[in-house]
Amino acid sequence: MKAGVVGIGLIGGSIVKDLRHVGSISKIYGTDLNPEHCKEALELGLVDEITSLTEMIKKTDLIIISIPVDAARNVVVEVLDQINDHQVVTDVGSTKSGICKAVSVHKNRGRFVAGHPIAGTENSGPTAAIENLFLNKTGIICNREETDDDALEMIEGLYQALGMNIKYMEADEHDKHIAYVSHLSHISSFALALTVLRIEESEENIFDMAGSGFSSTVRLAKSSPDMWKPIFQHNSEYLERALDGYIDQLHDFKTFIKHNKTEDIHQLMAKANDIRRILDGKVKD
Amino acid sequence: MKAGVVGIGLIGGSIVKDLRHVGSISKIYGTDLNPEHCKEALELGLVDEITSLTEMIKKTDLIIISIPVDAARNVVVEVLDQINDHQVVTDVGSTKSGICKAVSVHKNRGRFVAGHPIAGTENSGPTAAIENLFLNKTGIICNREETDDDALEMIEGLYQALGMNIKYMEADEHDKHIAYVSHLSHISSFALALTVLRIEESEENIFDMAGSGFSSTVRLAKSSPDMWKPIFQHNSEYLERALDGYIDQLHDFKTFIKHNKTEDIHQLMAKANDIRRILDGKVKD
Structure with missing residues (x-):
């Protein structure tokens, strides 16, 4: 399985750092608006290749959006517009109502998993990425009934691989x-x-x-x-x-x-x- | 030199824990209003002997008062009333104006060092005492001009032994x-x-x-x-x-x-x- 991470900072970087040890992931693509972050992410070995979002969508099975919540809302729609019905996209944002509303009637809504892995530090950027950031933390998945079963299973597996306890909630709650x-x-x-x-x-x-x-x-x-x-x-x-x-x-x-x-x-x-x-x-x- | 600690909790306990390694200290006496704390302090080896305050004043060269600031204000006067002009008493309280005022005209004022070693955790009692709590922290000594030179030197030596950086301030400041x-x-x-x-x-x-x-x-x-x-x-x-x-x-x-x-x-x-x-x-x- 090939994964892509949009935004290689504290959260995105820490996720892919741990995903390195997950056998089913063969390659990790990354993209970030900040060229310095792209360079650092490659140097730190967080990702194998830097690519554009369009290319990433063509090449990956799973896309993790880990950028500020206002930008994530737009990018998730952009990704859903272009993916097929085997690909999965998830986000990590700390607010969930807006993004869930933005995709609620999208034809590919089922391929999106609204997630919030609750962990972090006060630092940011690729150099802030650390191993085991999510170990024994809570990973919340919102509005799971709007997600396809296989997409949900993939993200549940991802959260488990990161060592998280999974909880389910409605976005507004x-x-x-x-x-x-x-x-x-x-x-x-x-x-x-x-x-x-x-x-x-x-x-x-x-x-x-x-x-x-x-x-x-x-x-x-x-x-x-x-x-x-x-x-x-x-x-x-x-x-x-x-x-x-x-x-x-x-x-x-x-x-x-x-x-x-x-x-x-x-x-x-x-x-x-x-x-x-x-x-x-x-x-x- | 023999030392006594009044109140064997987080701060008092941590001070004497580190004082164990100071060569010039031959014996540590302790007293605490809570009998359970006295028992624990002995079991943990924080102090060598539990004694009354009156006995402690007779037997020690240095008395460290590490109890809540309202009680400390009374105990410091009680100790100053009874000590000779070679003994030293210091406190660790987080407010300094009150205690400095309480002793300002006491005949033995010079034997008191108003101190505040700035360190702590959210825990309390003898079991909360930890080594190196004060390492690289700031130790504040207030109104040093009211203290005898030899008493000041003793407490400066104590703070240095605990690894603290010493600063001087007026109590109100x-x-x-x-x-x-x-x-x-x-x-x-x-x-x-x-x-x-x-x-x-x-x-x-x-x-x-x-x-x-x-x-x-x-x-x-x-x-x-x-x-x-x-x-x-x-x-x-x-x-x-x-x-x-x-x-x-x-x-x-x-x-x-x-x-x-x-x-x-x-x-x-x-x-x-x-x-x-x-x-x-x-x-x-």
Whole structure:
């Protein structure tokens, strides 16, 4: 089987890095708008050959679209226009309603698998690609009933080869939950970086005092604006709701601190501690 | 030299764990209000002997107070009341104005070193103590001019033995900067956990979708409420100012998202990205 990856960055690059070890993949083609990324992807051995999208569609069985979600929406249609009914195309975007709507009545809709392998780092580009990025992570497949059985099976096999646990969701449901759990974290981190950069005049103090947790909390603020801009745009409705809740919560803290309501603050923190149990996997139904 | 540690948790425990390898320390005494912690500290070999505070003061050359900042304020006075002019006492608290004020006119003020080794994890208790927690971190010493030269030298030696870079600050200045860089991060993380716990009905979704950065951003929300309650209380003024700035920043994001001002969002994120340079140590004066 021959695979192609459109966008050879952190996610696309990490996928094909692991696919190297999958026996059924004989060749990997890549394409990227950034010529430097193409060069690096070849040098790093992420792909065997750089090709145009048109050529890739002619030569491959599977195409993985791993580019910002606004561009992905167009490219998936372009690919679906040209593929035959044995080829499969999937995406990795962090919002799923838009892309699912864009292809919903396409004659080749069945060849598309709307995917979201939930993993990442704050880095980007081919040099950010790492092995085992997806190991033991969750891979979400949306609107599976709109996908042909054989296409679904191929992507399920791909996710399993990457070591992911597969979950199925409707696109809108996915977008809601991911806004609350992932997209909000990114905004909270970007806003934290901006606040500290503005309020703290001394860069040296930021560096010196970052030991105590700031580095971890602000890590996502290093993420790519090009990638995140369209995600926030596509998921604006749920994100607004999440931000409202977050700002309310911060106001509670501020009020309690202002009025020295220490027991209330203690209670809030004790409640927040419960996140440890959930992240340790001890979840209640 | 004999040392004593009051409060054998994450910080106190990690300090004495590393002090084991310092040749000049011949014996380590410990005391903790929690009998279970005393037992664990002995079992883990963090301390050689559990003793009362009064006995510890009689037997040791150096006393390290590593308990919540409200309790530390009282204990440091109690220790200063009883020590001779060769003994040294230091603390590790994350707020420094209160403790410095509490001892400012004490006859033994010179024997106290107001310290803040800036390191930690989200865990607590003796089992959370780890080696090299302070390696290459910053150790801040406040109001050094109020400390006797020999006492200052002893603690500088201790910080160096732990691998820390030493910085000097006035207590109030310390509290302001640490509110902006560290304390705000903790509130942002506690509030993020609370928001997600409230808005996301499904614990399973939180667990499944946490791969994409949520875990890192919310890590500090696992921190001990007993430790953080008095910190927020002591540093309420600067923390309120930091929270105001943070909430304003989040409002900017919300407004831009609501009105689809994607270029403004992109600009905010690009600006936030600058935090990478600073955390990589490439600071401007």
